[in-house]
Amino acid sequence: xxxxxxxxxxxxxxxxxxxxxxxxxxxxxxxxxxxxxxxxxxxxxxxxxxxxxxxxxxxxxxxxxxxxxxxxxxxxxxxxxxxxxxxxxxxxxxxxxxxxxxxxxxxxxxxxxxxxxxxxxxxxxxxxxxxxxxxxxxxxxxxxxxxxxxxxxxxxxxxxxxxxxxxxxxxxxxxxxxxx
Amino acid sequence: xxxxxxxxxxxxxxxxxxxxxxxxxxxxxxxxxxxxxxxxxxxxxxxxxxxxxxxxxxxxxxxxxxxxxxxxxxxxxxxxxxxxxxxxxxxxxxxxxxxxxxxxxxxxxxxxxxxxxxxxxxxxxxxxxxxxxxxxxxxxxxxxxxxxxxxxxxxxxxxxxxxxxxxxxxxxxxxxxxxxxxxxxxxxxxxxxxxxxxxxxxxxxxxxxxxxxxxxxxxxxxxxxxxxxxxxxxxxxxxxxxxxxxxxxxxxxxxxxxxxxxxxxxxxxxxxxxxxxxx
Numbered sequence: 001x002x003x004x005x006x007x008x009x010x011x012x013x014x015x016x017x018x019x020x021x022x023x024x025x026x027x028x029x030x031x032x033x034x035x036x037x038x039x040x041x042x043x044x045x046x047x048x049x050x051x052x053x054x055x056x057x058x059x060x061x062x063x064x065x066x067x068x069x070x071x072x073x074x075x076x077x078x079x080x081x082x083x084x085x086x087x088x089x090x091x092x093x094x095x096x097x098x099x100x101x102x103x104x105x106x107x108x109x110x111x112x113x114x115x116x117x118x119x120x121x122x123x124x125x126x127x128x129x130x131x132x133x134x135x136x137x138x139x140x141x142x143x144x145x146x147x148x149x150x151x152x153x154x155x156x157x158x159x160x161x162x163x164x165x166x167x168x169x170x171x172x173x174x175x176x177x178x179x180x
Numbered sequence: 181x182x183x184x185x186x187x188x189x190x191x192x193x194x195x196x197x198x199x200x201x202x203x204x205x206x207x208x209x210x211x212x213x214x215x216x217x218x219x220x221x222x223x224x225x226x227x228x229x230x231x232x233x234x235x236x237x238x239x240x241x242x243x244x245x246x247x248x249x250x251x252x253x254x255x256x257x258x259x260x261x262x263x264x265x266x267x268x269x270x271x272x273x274x275x276x277x278x279x280x281x282x283x284x285x286x287x288x289x290x291x292x293x294x295x296x297x298x299x300x301x302x303x304x305x306x307x308x309x310x311x312x313x314x315x316x317x318x319x320x321x322x323x324x325x326x327x328x329x330x331x332x333x334x335x336x337x338x339x340x341x342x343x344x345x346x347x348x349x350x351x352x353x354x355x356x357x358x359x360x361x362x363x364x365x366x367x368x369x370x371x372x373x374x375x376x377x378x379x380x381x382x383x384x385x386x387x388x389x390x391x392x393x394x395x396x397x398x399x400x401x402x403x404x405x406x407x408x409x410x411x412x413x414x415x416x417x418x419x420x421x422x423x424x425x426x427x428x429x430x431x432x433x434x435x436x437x438x439x440x441x442x443x444x445x446x447x448x449x450x451x452x453x454x455x456x457x458x459x
Contacts, residue, residue, distance in 0.1 A: 146367050151357050151459060153370055154226060154348055157405060158359030159381030160315070160339040166222040170357070170364055171337055175215050175224045 210234050216245045219252045219315055221339030223322070228348055230332025240329030244322035244336070251318035254278050257309055268307035284310050284317055291416035296431045299420030300392035312389075316378055316415025319343045323411075341378040341418075343411040355458065361402040361443060368403070368443060370459035376411035380404050380418040391423040400425035401442045407456060408438035426450070 156171045166172050212227040212234075225244070229237045254277075256262045263281055266272035274282055288301045288310045301310045319338040323345060326334040333346025335354055344354040356377045357367030371377055380389060381403040391398025404421040406414040421428040421440055432440040432452055439455040451457070 146357070146370070146459065147365070151355075151367050151370050153355045153357040153367065155224070155335055155337045155342045155344075155354065155356045155373075155377075156340070156359055156367065157342055157356050157371075157377040157379040158340040159361075159379060159384040159403070160221055160341070161384045162220060163217050163222055165384055166339075168364065170359065170367075171224055171340070172215075172222075175213055 210237075212237060212241060214241055214245075216248060218245070218248045219256070219318070219339070220258065221315075223248055223319065223339065224335075224337040225322075225326075226335040226337075226348070227326060227331055228333040228346065230346075232330040232332060236329050237326070237331045240326050240331065243329075244325040247321050247325055248318050248338075251280070251314060251321065254280055255284065255310060255314045255318075257306075257311060264310070268309070284314060287317060287412055288313055288416070291413055291420075294413065294431070294435060295417055295420035295424070295428075297392060298424040298428055298431070299416045303392035303395060304390055305395060312380075312419035313412055313416040315339060316341050316343070316376070316411035316413075320376075320411045335373075338411075340384075341376075341411060341415050342373060343376050344373040345375065353456075353458075358403070358405050358441060362447075368449065369441065369457050371405075371407055371441070372456040372458050374407055374437065374456055375409040376414040377405065377407050378411060378414040378418040379406075380422040382422075389419060389422050398423045400428075402445050402447075403443040404428070405441040406432060406438060407440075408435070414438065 153174070155174065156169070158169075161169050161171075210229045212225065212229065214225040214227070216223045216225070223245075225241060227237055227241060253259070254262060255264045257265055257268065259265060263272055263277045267274065267277060267281070274285070285301075285308070288299075288308075291313055292300050292302075299312060301308050301312065315338050319336045319341060320343050323334060323336045323343045326336075327345055331346075333344075333348055333354075335342060335344045335348070340359070342354075342356055344356075348354055353372035356371050356373050358369050358371060358377075358379060360366040360368050361381055361383045381401070382389065382399050383402065387397040387399055389397060389399055399422055401422055404418050406418040406421060408414045408417075417432055417435075417438060417440075421432060421442065424431070429440055429442070429450060429452060432438050439452045441449065441451040441455050441457070443449050
């Protein structure tokens, strides 16, 4: 029996990576970064999103389970928590965004027009909870995967493929090429 | 039981002008590659004969394939007349079943204990179902056949779960890529195999992994990989980890020799501290 720290990666810096990955959808955060716009339930100007696949609407409020009420977020300084003023702490949940890893919905908290936290709100097939970052964290996202050709590997580990899917698999390519 | 079919074998390596094949370097020991369709998937072999007898290695490869066929015949829950299917229906008593069946169920009980109940063949719909462990166990068995025949090193890849022994090249470890769940031609990392690398996920065959606590599909990661000395346990632990989520990392971390690497639905990764990652 041994106890060793579990090395966990992601969350804050990782999400910055996610956002950076989708620069074509800048409007995801526009409702908050502007300071004066639309904290929550009455989207000032933007459409409340009932359509989950809407790309990058900034202030969805009807998403089930979303914490889009303008409560002060516990992780933010709460010097001024009177909700709807532009200087208060506000939280908004964006529309579902399709991106490389599936569907993602982000909850963004801002204080005084400045974003203080970005967290995923999960509603996809996979549980996409962010991992808790501990002191051993080395934030990384999977966007830095390797081209298999350059990885110099003998085999591939992955979810069990069917006989049919094997034909398309990297393992089949390795088998066919012959092994180094 | 179908008689074992001798696999078509070809020493691996570049062909010379006369069409003959050599090892990777002229004069080096032969390397055999082979694929075998069984258990609804494909098992890939990479056999490094070393200074052993190539003919003995070929015979062993044939026997290893027969061992896989036998495991499929005994344990398949898709074949209605397999001993496992008959046990599930209550038509066969364990003491009347092939001895391997009792051994595998003992391993299942051990894996259930070591995974804090997250791998539990007795909580599957339709009765006891050791499928999450059998493929890894069968690959371990196939690998032992090769090892006992005196080959220098070998890798058995059972549909994405791999068992290895020896060194593919002097001083080198078997390098195993963990597939990017969203891109079949990319790998998320490269691990040095400590004997076994198993990965569970739903990107190949849908949301089929059952959470034993609810009896329903309950996948928590896009991909869960476990490394360790033996594949039967790594395979079962990877299945348990996929439904356990983050707390599963703790039970793997507590097991000597076993490590884990997971990829969340958002592409965030986490691993235990001693994962043998090399790239």
